Amino acid sequence: MRCDEGCGACCGVAPATETEYRRVERYIEEQGITPMAGGDELTCPFYQQGRCVVYPVRPLICKLFGHGELLACERGYNVNIPERDVDRMVGANGRPTRVLHELLPSASPESIAQWKEDLKGWGSGKDWSGRSP
């Protein structure tokens, strides 16, 4: 699907399973990547200079943006796949319990706690598009 370089509208608080979180953690150590605070508190710390710097190990939810009703590209480039396939992939991937902002040392502990609390509603039909989990 089409995606505009430098857009980053999808790159907010990224939910991750424990496995996905550890994979990103390991990758940034190996690659010498520093998580960075973005233009606002919600910007993913790995959206840097207009691109994802952890692209090869990004969580499943990042891969699904623009492909599901509840994960819409706000610029309208959606190439949706059947919701049952989205559900199957998300189900097989496991429940996200982490947010990538936990890897940003300057992130607010209160915000992280709230975002993780919000993850308890995962699978309830909540719209996960945009910049809030």
Ligand code: SF4
């Ligand atoms: S909103 Fe659309 S164009 Fe922008 S980063 Fe997300 S998928 Fe790409």
Ligand code: SF4
């Ligand atoms: S991990 Fe990459 S694709 Fe996912 S929200 Fe962060 S910058 Fe965007």
